[in-house]
Amino acid sequence: MSLRSLGVELHCRCIQTESKPIGRHIAKVELIPANSHCEDTEIIATLKKTGQEVCLDPEAPWVKKVIQKIMSNRRR
């Protein structure tokens, strides 16, 4: 099965990343590991109210905290 049919694009999806800490507005987060089509990990958050997809910077401290918070299962 191709990556594309898995919903993984054959190129990087993120052009720019959100700089504001929008953790509380996130309905879900997609993590796409670096692969042969994109050399960087991509993090794409879907926002609660609008459904907008926003790219996040895996290096940003607030993004790391948001992921940790989701993993630790604390309600927001």
Next chain:
Amino acid sequence: MSLRSLGVELHCRCIQTESKPIGRHIAKVELIPANSHCEDTEIIATLKKTGQEVCLDPEAPWVKKVIQKIMSNRRR
């Protein structure tokens, strides 16, 4: 916009979680924070070859490591 239209189901999606460490087979990972429809964080991995969706246990040490590895952008 409703959670459902954002691809967030109105109930928990995971019935059981994968116990084997399948990190290297993961094409992407979806993190769904606990919300009013599901009291636990859900982690759904899509596998590279088959496109199969597999639920992972947010508490499992190997799952935490896989997420950390993706975040740190090291190629696998």
